[in-house]
Structure formats: structure tokens, C-alpha cells
Amino acid sequence: MGYDLYVVTDREVGRGLSPLEQVSLAVAGGADVVQLRDKEMSTSALLREARAVREVTAAAGVLFIVDDRLDVALAAGADGVHLGQDDLPVRAAREIAPPGFIVGVSVGDVAEARIGVADGADYVALSPTFSTASKADAGPGHGLATLRAIRSAVSVPVLGIGGIGPDNVADVINAGADGVAVISAVVGQEDVTAAARNMKALVAAAKSAPHLSCAREKAGDDVAF
Numbered sequence: 001m002g003y004d005l006y007v008v009t010d011r012e013v014g015r016g017l018s019p020l021e022q023v024s025l026a027v028a029g030g031a032d033v034v035q036l037r038d039k040e041m042s043t044s045a046l047l048r049e050a051r052a053v054r055e056v057t058a059a060a061g062v063l064f065i066v067d068d069r070l071d072v073a074l075a076a077g078a079d080g081v082h083l084g085q086d087d088l089p090v091r092a093a094r095e096i097a098p099p100g101f102i103v104g105v106s107v108g109d110v111a112e113a114r115i116g117v118a119d120g121a122d123y124v125a126l127s128p129t130f131s132t133a134s135k136a137d138a139g140p141g142h143g144l145a146t147l148r149a150i151r152s153a154v155s156v157p158v159l160g161i162g163g164i165g166p167d168n169v170a171d172v173i174n175a176g177a178d179g180v181a182v183i184s185a186v187v188g189q190e191d192v193t194a195a196a197r198n199m200k201a202l203v204a205a206a207k208s209a210p211h212l213s214c215a216r217e218k219a220g221d222d223v224a225f
């Protein structure tokens with residue numbers, strides 16, 4: 001199971017679509033991973049939505065990650081949780097989570113990436129890679145140089161998130177990312193399924209480029225997951 005296209009839900013960006021509707025449309029377009037992200041729902045409402053999303057992703061064989069809330073992720077039977085630097089520490093989540101449960105973490109530099117991996121993170125996401133309006137608290141983009149440095153520093157999958165769309169997705173993959181996490185580039189589009197399909201194709205095209213394949217082999221950066 002890969003992380004090529006990782007789609008994050010967002011009520012504001014999603015043009016009135018519920019998280020479940022966003023997930024269903026993104027999965028139809030080939031999303032490899034979906035993350036349920038909702039800062040406004042009550043815990044009980046978020047759990048109901050998570051359980052509904054779990055049904056869709058389980059049927060499609062798609063990884064299901066819950067943002068921030070390890071309790072909801074476990075109760076809904078999700079595949080994992082995604083944590084920020086101010087959330088439950090990765091090490092604490094790993095102590096609670098069952099074997100095989102995915103713990104991902106947002107990072108802003110090489111030091112945070114190394115700490116995350118040492119504490120048990122299964123993947124790290126450079127957030128934000130570019131400046132983005134989708135997450136008001138994200139701050140300025142860290143850029144591709146930081147992404148390259150993180151790729152060289154850790155052995156787990158590395159994702160780019162923030163400000164990524166059709167025009168720059170190849171740049172992110174060429175910088176060493178194993179996949180891209182997107183919000184507006186998919187769920188903010190009029191045709192969510194077509195947008196997901198297009199982004200997935202662009203990731204695949206970038207990964208299949210001869211110069212990238214050679215560079216990955218030379219650097220020993222291939223990651224099995």
C-alpha cells in the first residue's frame with residue numbers, strides 16, 4: 001500500500017460536501033490514503049463520521065487516517081492517526097496504539113523528522129511544503145530544499161503537504177517525496193473524482209521519469225511500504 005495520493009478532508013474547502021462525501025469521491029478517483037480532518041465536530045459526531053468513512057475505505061482497500069484524535073481513530077477502527085507537533089507526542093501514541101497501527105507526524109525540519117522517526121513515526125510529512133491558504137495556522141512554506149534534506153535524513157516515507165497542486169506536484173516528487181497530501185487540489189475542486197484521478201496520474205508520471213528512478217536508486221531512497 002502506497003502513499004502516492006493522500007487526500008485530506010476539509011469542510012470549508014470542500015464546497016459544502018460532507019467529509020464522507022469528500023472521501024467517497026476521492027476514493028473513486030484513486031486516492032491511496034484519506035485523512036478525516038475536522039476541528040469543529042463534537043467527539044461523538046466525529047466518531048460517527050469516522051465509522052462511516054471506515055466502511056468506504058475498507059471496501060475500497062484504502063488507508064484511513066484520522067487527524068489528531070487517536071481516541072477516535074482507535075474507536076472507529078481506522079488504520080492510523082496523523083499528529084502535529086502540538087498534538088499527542090508520537091512516542092505516547094505508539095505506546096497506546098496496537099501493533100500495525102500507523103502513526104504519522106507533521107514536521108518542519110530535519111530535526112523534527114528525525115525525532116519523529118526515533119519516537120516511532122511510520123511516515124513524516126513536511127508541513128507546509130509551500131505556503132497554503134487551506135490551513136490558516138500552517139505558516140510559511142518550508143520549501144523543496146528542506147524536503148530533500150528530510151528525505152536524505154530518514155528512511156520512512158516522506159510526504160509533502162501544503163500548497164501542492166497539478167503545477168508543482170512533479171517538483172515535490174522529484175525532490176524525493178514518496179507521495180503528496182492535498183486538500184484544495186482535490187476536495188476543493190468542482191469534480192473531486194476527476195481531480196483525484198489527475199493528481200494520481202501526475203504523481204505516477206513523476207515517479208516513472210527515468211531521471212527520478214535513477215536518482216532514487218543511486219541515493220538508496222526507495223522505501224517499501
